[in-house]
Structure formats: structure tokens, C-alpha cells
Amino acid sequence: MTIGLTLSIDAMGGDHAPDAILAGVNQFAHENPQARFILHGDQAVLVRLLAGLPYAETASEVRHAADIVPMDAKPSQAMRKKGTSMWNAIASVKAGEAAAVVSAGNTGALMAIAHLQLRTMEGLHRPAITASWPTPKGHCVVLDVGANVDSDPDQLVDFAIMGEAFARALYGMERPTIGLLNVGSEDVKGHEDIREAMRLLRLYGATLNLDVHGFVEGNDISMGKTDVVVTDGFTGNIALKTAEGAARLVGAFLKEALTSSPLAMAGALLASFGLKKLKDRMDPSSSNGGVFLGLNGLVIKSHGGTDARGFANAMAVGARLAASSYMTQVADNLLRLSAARAAAQVQAQATAAAEGA
Template sequence: MPERLVISIDAMGGDHGPPVAIAGAALALERMAGRDVSFLLHGDKVQIEAEVAKHPALKSRCEIRHTDLVIAAEEKAAQALRRGKGSSIWNAVDCVKRGEASAAVSGGNTGALMAISKLLLRMVGGVERPAAVASWPTLRGVTAVLDVGANIASDAAQLMEFAIMGEAFHCAVHGRPGERTTVGLLNVGSEEQKGSEAVREAHRLLRAHDLGFDYYGFVEGNDIAMGTVDVVVTDGFTGNAVLKTGEGMARFFTAILRDTLTSSPMAKAGGLLAAGALRKMKARLDPSSVNGGPLLGLNGTVVKSHGGADAKGFANAIKIAADLAASDYATRIEQNMERLTAVIDARQPAEAAS
């Protein structure tokens, strides 16, 4: 019988707090029918109980852990570390550290969640820094893009770590059985001489060594939506800019299409005829359908939900957390990090001799 999955939830995080977090947990429970899942809900007991009462099926599958302390969205990571112990974010992650929960989910302060998670859980063997990953809908399915904001700048070794972590994530959540994952490095062109020194060095090493996946080479921004590769690797500054641009363009196209289809009686009639197809298109472009960015590389599963996510989006973040926690994701990272360590160790004597 499968082991019970316990998901630890910061119910106070995000723009909406308990109403969205609890509704999201109830929806996730419904979507994961047949799986043995329960929840630890951290935050104000009175507010959480009021929301749980609206979802009878959730009542027997959750435990409320009260705390009055909440980390505000505007607090700096250093401040959150100083005063964060006992907060809803801290307690949610601490349950993973102590083995009470399989994974933690929060829509709260990203910097605080990252700092607290790294402090409490530490890193998987060999990984230097955690990375935030986004699931990007494409013409071929879903592409994992990382880093999308955890690290502003990254050297070649870190980019290779991101590739390893992204491959493990994609296999656990979006992978197809029997297929090797393809990984590409985001660049300003496909030519060998283009890009920063870090990107060119990572490209050379990824091409020369087998790290457990198929390295495609350089990809450009347009390749992401085309689904050219399963995993796109970049630094956090570029990745975050790309992610926010993509989200903005999705909303732009949706708004333009809505305005166009309501601009005249004829357009409205055409919209009614195409209503089914338009609903499918809207669902594919809906950010909530891919909400949930795991902090990869931690010695435990932590998933960041978008602060403005609705219940549907929060439920998706919970499902990603459950899928990761139930997978061999951490083992895959450790195995491929051993290969990367061998590559780096072999490179150092050669560099010293040159």
C-alpha cells in the first residue's frame, strides 16, 4: 500500500491567505482521489477553521497548527530569518525537516521561503544553491525552465547543476516513461561564440560529458514555447524576466481575443460558434494550470505557489509537491551530481597544468 503523503501548507501566505490555501487543499484532495493524502495547515486557527468548515471532505484529512506569526510579503530574507522561527512559513518547512510532512507549499514571501528552506533543510549532496523552476506550456506539452529568480547570476558549474535538477524535476512531474530528457541552454543565438563566458563553458562541458540526459545545445527564447527541449537552463535574472514576459503576453493575447470577439454582433456570433475551442485555448494559457515552482536542490520538497494564485492554481502547486515527494527525484539528483563532481574534479588538474 502506498505511503501516506502529508503536505505541510503555509495557510497564511500569498495575497489571499486561508480562503485560497484551504480551497486549494480541498480541490487538490478531490483531484488526487485514490491517493492517501493529508494536510498540516499552519496559521491562525480561527481563520483556518472557518475555511475548512466550507469543505467537509477536507476536515478529516487535515490538522491545524496554530501560530500568530506571519512573515509579511515586503520583509527581507535576512529579517525573516531573524524573526521567522514559529511563523507559518517556518513551521510549514520545519515539518518537512522533522519528517512529519512529505512536502511543504507556500504562496508567501519568496525570499523568506528560500532562506528558511535552505537553513532548515540544507542542500542535496553536492548542490551549491537552490533553483526555482517554472513549468511552461508548449506546443509539445510542458517545458521546465530554471532558474526563474532564485539566483541572479550563475557560473558554469551552477548552470550544470540547474540542468541536473531540471532533468530530475521534469522526469518526476512531466516525464514520459522510457524517454530521455532533453536539455538546452538559453542563449542569444545558436552560434558557438555567442553568450557569456559562463554559458559557453557550461555548453562545452555539457556537450562533452554524459550527465544522465540528452544535451541539445543552445536554445533561444522562441524555442521555449515551441517545446524544442524538455528543460531550458538559464540564470535567475534572465529566467525571471522571460517568465514574467511570458505571463504578460498570455494575459495580453487573452484580453485582445476577448475584445475582438465582443467588438461587433458578427464577432460575438463567431465567438459563440468557437466557444468550445476558445475555452480549451484559455485553459492552456491559464497560468494557474501550471502554478507551482519547486525550490530544487533542497534536501526536502518545498513548492512556491504564486502569491496571486487562485484555488485552482494553489491546488496545482499542491499536486506538484505530492508528485515530487512520491518520486525518485532526490535520488536522480544525487546520482547525476556524482557524475558532475567527477567532471569538475577531472577538469581542475587540467586547468592547473595549463
């Protein structure tokens, strides 16, 4: 997977950068000795930290960036500041020096700068951010989770195409099932745009050989009712943050219960192996690494507050996608979708003409 792989790293992005970022690079480098990294940030600081991280130090090239993008910066401000660690990290992907960029920095700024430099793939309305949701079966791919506050029916169809290809590339799913998030599973539920999106998804899905399940509700995401769940960025981001908060709350309740008495602590000790497995599955770091889908280059967004393990997991997402045929699959499906949309428009015009005659 990592033969010849080079990842571009925004070493200064994130709440705990650069320490947690470099520690994550070191962990990933230890597990993937053939991978190489371009680290963008304050050269003096990075070189000093790398001295205590032998795996990362051996595999990394440090490139100085005199400025950073603050976590609270507005996207419009970040786009005007060329030469930041984030800007330079994305530029390395644009120049073909790296297969993917990984950053834990400001999400809005990362999307804006990536969009400016890499542009969207031909035939695509807007890019989207995806998240991998743990389920009893493995993972559910959810998008959009924050790139677009609202999305029209055509854009939701685009998201379905990208999410389906992403699920096949990252998780090896042969024919992922697709659901459209709604307030109910019945066809009559939801507002007009969401019902139109389902009509289009079924229409074009037949042409593209997509497995369209239908509408799904919020509780269906975690239960893995479908492999891909499509929604707008406003709803998706709220759902994602709600699920992460619920996971942390359950973890806190569980810890409180298991330390409430000597008997409970003894029981926890006996069940320590199973409890560790549960903790790992509930930890948001285990599924860290949202991907900006639809750009002419791979951009991986790590949680801003990630630790080393979480950042290494985000890097692993970039590595798996870089080694897959994801970009080709999406490009091919977008071309087929454009043809299907054109054919549908011609048919609609012909029908309207016949009815008017």
C-alpha cells in the same frame, strides 16, 4: 500517487490567503481523498473557514502559528522570525512529518528559510527555482527563474542536472533534451561564462548521459525546442514574467475581439468549447507550482496571487514529485558529477605539468 501522502501547507502565505489557499486544499482533497494535510496559520481563522470546506476539514490537521511572513518582507527579516506559518510549514518537512511544503508566500523569504532549515544537497553549489512552461508538445522545464541573480558556469551545469531529473520525474520524459539560453544558437554567441557553461555541460553531460542540445534562444522556450532550458535567475525571471504578461495580453485582446459585435459574440458562442480549451492552456494557474530544486526536501512555490485551482495544481506538483525518484536521481548524478569534476581537474593538472616540463 497520494497513498500515505502528507503535504505541509503555509495557509497564511499569498495575496488571497487563507481563503484561496484553503479552497485549493479542499479541491485537491476532493480529487485525492487519501491525501492528508498539515495546515499552519491562525488556528481560529482556519478552523472557521474549514467548517465550510468538508473535504479539507476531514483531511487536515491545523497547527497554530501566531505570526506570518508579509509579502513585502526582506528575506533577512523573515529568517529571524521563527514560529511563522511559513517557518513551521517548512519545519514539518524537515522533521519528516510531510513529504513536501506548498506556499504562495514571499518567494525570497521562502527560499531563505527553506535553505536555512533544509540545506542544499551534497555536491550542489546553489538551489534553483524551476517553472513549467506550456509548449505545443506539453511542457518545458525552465530554471533558474529567480533564486540566483547570477550564476557561474559550474552552477549552470548543476541546474541542468536538476532540471533534467525534474523533467523525468514530473512529466515522465525518458531522456529530456537540454538547452542553454543564449542570445543566439551559434557556439560563438554569448559572453564568456555562457560559452564556458556549454563546454562544461557537453563535457560532463557525456559522462552523465545527458542529451545536450546546445544553445537556444528566448523564442525556442515556448516552441518546445528542448525539454529543459537552463539560465540564470535574473534572465529566467524576466523571461517568465514577460511570458505571463504576454499570455494575459493575448487573452484580453481575444476577449475584446469576441465581444466587439453581435456577430463576433455569436461566433464565440459556436466556438465556446475550443475557446475554453485555449483559455485553460493560456492560464498561468494551469502551470502553477515552481519547485525549489537542490534542497534536502521538497518545497513548492505557488504564485502569490493564485486562486484555488492554481493552488491545487501546485499541490499536485508536490504530490507527483514526492511519489517519484527525483531526489535519488539528483543525488546520484551529483555524486557522479563530483567524480567527473575531480577527474577533469587531475587531468588538467597533469596536462599543465607535462607542458611545463
